[in-house]
Amino acid sequence: MRWQPTWTQAMTDFRGEDEEPPFADVTVRMTVPASIGGHHVRAELSNRFGDEPAVIGHGAIGVGGRWLDVTFDGQRTTKIPAGESRWTDPVELAVGHGDHVEVDLYLPEPTPYATANGFRFQRSTTPGDVVGSRRFPAAETGLASEGTGWSLPSGGPFLRAVEVSGTEAAAVIVCLGASITTMGWPQLTAARLPAGARIAVLNRGIPGNRIRHDAPSAHPSWGRSGLSRFDDDVLGTSGVTHVVLAHAGNDIGLPGDHAPLGELPTAAQQIDAYRQLVDRATAAGLGVALATITPMAPELGDDRELIRRAVNDWIRTSGHEYADFDAVLRSAADPARMAAEYDAGDHQHPNVTGENLLAGAMAEVIPRLLR
Template sequence: MRFRRTAVVLAVSASLLAPATAEAAPSGGAPPGWVTLTESSLEGVHGTAPDVTIRNVLTVTAAGTALRVRLSNPFGATAMTVRSVWAGRQPSTNSPALAPGSNHRATFGFRHTVTIPPGASVWTDPLPLPVRRGDHVAVSVYAPGAPVDDHTFPPPATDTPGSFTSAGPGDAGADESGSAYGPFAPGVLWWTDAISAVSPARGTIVALGDSITDGYNAFGGGPRWTDVLAERMETLPPWRRLSVANAGISGNTVSVQPNPYDPTGQCCGPPAPVRLDRDVLSLPGVRYVLLLEGTNDLGGGDNAPPAPAAQVIDAMRTIAGRVHAAGHRIVGATILPMCNAAGSAKEQARLAVDAWIRTSGTFDAVLDFDAVLRDPADPTVIRADWRTDCYHPNAAGDRILGDSIDLKVFAR
């Protein structure tokens, strides 16, 4: 424990001396001791920011100090100039008010403003803001005229990411009372895509997936399955705990193909292999990747036909190879039932992919989510009391998934 504490102190000192830079190489992004406490993968660019401040709210999944925030401009055709960023703790998700004295103005290489080129990301300098698992961190960003790189999805009811917008114009980041802001917009985030800190957690699990990971339609008053996993991590001894970063995007595909739902691709993010570096491998402290994706490929839509099993398998194999090459472990989860008739081409493709996930040896471990949620009387569907629709578990189903994960999978 003494060695660990020393490493953490050195990591903080090194970062305080480092200038703000664009996103780091996939193999790292921070000195030892840093982990990613939360993530919200950006999915597209939608217009230009008005003269307002956006107070983004994310829930962290582990304790930490020397907190840093990552802002990204992955899809903007022009540079974005960030004029001001503040970060503080939010006692209640129902209010934009912050805990008195917790709000701190961020710097980038000791500067208050930063310009982020198209396709780039920047981290703030460390902030004197300690957090515990479950704390809500409010990141207030003032970047009028910037391209709006966002994350937007119909969210679950509990601990959902979201934002408040100031009445404008001007910079309202310093307002701890929350009086400058309007109502909460659940599931809407601009520019803020990750928070990291120096943490006693030994690393980060990044859940790479689609709407089932993102939390779409997880109705019923409970958290997403990734949040359940984070809750359970808190029950472990401190030296075994891991943070959980949610890299789910609704509508996303695991293979490189046109998006089934949106010909512009703006709703659903780049395919998983395209976004793997930015959304997974560049994050600090990555130790495991948990892959649950393929439903949208196999299901197809108006803009793309159903993908064959071989296409999905090849994409998963490629992702696993890149994760291993980066020095991380990868856990594969089987694809959930999709209401396709027994014997149909879609159901046969799903069963083929799941059989490959279970038996190929490509993954370091397998979570059989299909077996957990399928209806014993009709294995082509999720059990009725655990689903919202054909593709998505409800909050009860998410709780079952999160509780079903054997934590020993993450013991190495």
């Protein structure tokens, strides 16, 4: 079988973060959108940042209400060693562009919430194995209504990728970025493309992520730097053909508050980091697109705003295809500020409407990127 990724996330380190209680005798369900279809499906489960093996007691994949149990090398259960990952065996299950793929995992033993990403998943409110249950016993969560609040797509623990077989992808585009990427414009971009385009648009964003520096010790979930994780999260993606570099402004905004002030880059240093990623992508034969840095609120100061604008000027004149996320979201009255109608509330992250605008901007770039 020839496997193509239809959905991904970048796994990061939640050890030391008080995000979720540990699992024990609990079932988790993750529901993710498919960007391309196929007639077989499999999932990659990662224990990259676990300190102990993770025991999967039972798993299943569902599409459109049809559930099939999964095996691991023919076995119903598996133990994923710390630092490693496991693929499920393929199941014959039709997946279409835009379908929601559900992945259930029963975790029978005490298991820390260590290797994860995303914002939403379900954990069963009753103990025991309820894998594949049509009435999953969990509290419902959902996206904020259209046009208001934060865009919080599904993700969750262990699930690094979902792949399909039976479709030859025309392109596999990996989007490397931070929280604004994680919040879903890659999935929304994929949804805008016609099914016949056979283009996988994959999310490898991590909230708090930077290009030049790994996460500060107080916030390990902000992940390894873009330069550090490029090989794993871009080159390590099956069939990757293109990369979008959309890291936004954490390199500029975090130092002095959540990270040492000495890690604040000059514009030249930040541009050099982008160039390194571009060079590595080009050396691997990948097409490259960039995204400008969105407004970061004038409260950060004029010096940092000058860095942001200088980097954006370079992106616009670099000769690479780019999506002008800055132009899409900025206020006409104050270009340093995000327009109020697209602001999720903190003046740095777009709401659902803003994420959809970014998706529209990227969808316009993709045909040029594929020429």
